[in-house]
Amino acid sequence: MRNLTLAVSALLVMASVSVASAETTLERGAYLAKGIVACGNCHTPQTPKGPAPGMEMAGTFLTEDPAFKAFAPNITPDTKTGIGNWTKAQLIRAIREGVRPDGSIIGPPMPIGLYRGMSDKDVDAVATYVMSIPPVSNAVPKSEYRIPLPPSYGPPVGSVAEVSKSDKVAYGAYMAGPLGHCIECHTPFIKGMPDFANQLGAGGFE
Numbered sequence: 333m334r335n336l337t338l339a340v341s342a343l344l345v346m347a348s349v350s351v352a353s354a355e356t357t358l359e360r361g362a363y364l365a366k367g368i369v370a371c372g373n374c375h376t377p378q379t380p381k382g383p384a385p386g387m388e389m390a391g392t393f394l395t396e397d398p399a400f401k402a403f404a405p406n407i408t409p410d411t412k413t414g415i416g417n418w419t420k421a422q423l424i425r426a427i428r429e430g431v432r433p434d435g436s437i438i439g440p441p442m443p444i445g446l447y448r449g450m451s452d453k454d455v456d457a458v459a460t461y462v463m464s465i466p467p468v469s470n471a472v473p474k475s476e477y478r479i480p481l482p483p484s485y486g487p488p489v490g491s492v493a494e495v496s497k498s499d500k501v502a503y504g505a506y507m508a509g510p511l512g513h514c515i516e517c518h519t520p521f522i523k524g525m526p527d528f529a530n531q532l533g534a535g536g537f538e
Contacts, residue, residue, distance in 0.1 A: 360454070361461025368512045369458060374404040374441070388465055390414075391472035395441065401476040402441055410467035423459045428489045437481045441516075444485045449510035451494045 355363075365371045377384040377392040384390075391406035391414075406414040415423060422433045430437055430444035438444060447455075495506040508514040518535050 361457035390468040390470040408468045413471045443513040
């Protein structure tokens with residue numbers, strides 16, 4: 333009887349772990365977008381008390397420096413002022429390659445150079461969540477650049493595999509880079525772009 337009780341208990345534990353791990357794509361996307369990827373830090377208007385109610389991802393003025401005056405665009409599914417006419421594939425390309433559906437290039441401070449390393453699974457989850465939020469009608473001005481934008485951020489990304497959580501160094505680099513883009517602010521900017529190649533993590537941008 334004791335052995336049977338232990339066996340049943342083990343099965344219940346396994347079942348609860350299985351249910352807990354059955355995270356949907358939408359749930360994963362919400363977790364990432366609201367957490368470490370922090371889409372709303374740029375795309376949601378802020379008030380002294382926090383995010384503006386009812387304006388999640390609706391776009392806002394972001395920052396201005398000698399290189400550019402940046403506005404974070406409305407990325408809600410609004411068809412007139414947001415991305416409601418984009419497909420998920422187009423949104424994923426915009427995130428990882430910095431190319432809009434019309435072929436124009438997305439400029440800084442969007443960390444395209446880092447987002448290129450976001451895994452297929454995670455970028456799909458983020459795009460799924462962004463396309464699920466309520467549409468908000470909010471026209472946002474276009475960013476103004478005083479520096480030339482690159483013709484591209486590199487060749488098409490293709491497929492990016494998941495990083496194993498068992499490799500703590502590799503997964504930590506993934507969290508600090510493509511997901512959390514911590515190293516973007518902690519790397520000096522040269523001509524309006526972070527100098528990842530020569531000064532990764534050396535500080536200097538606020």
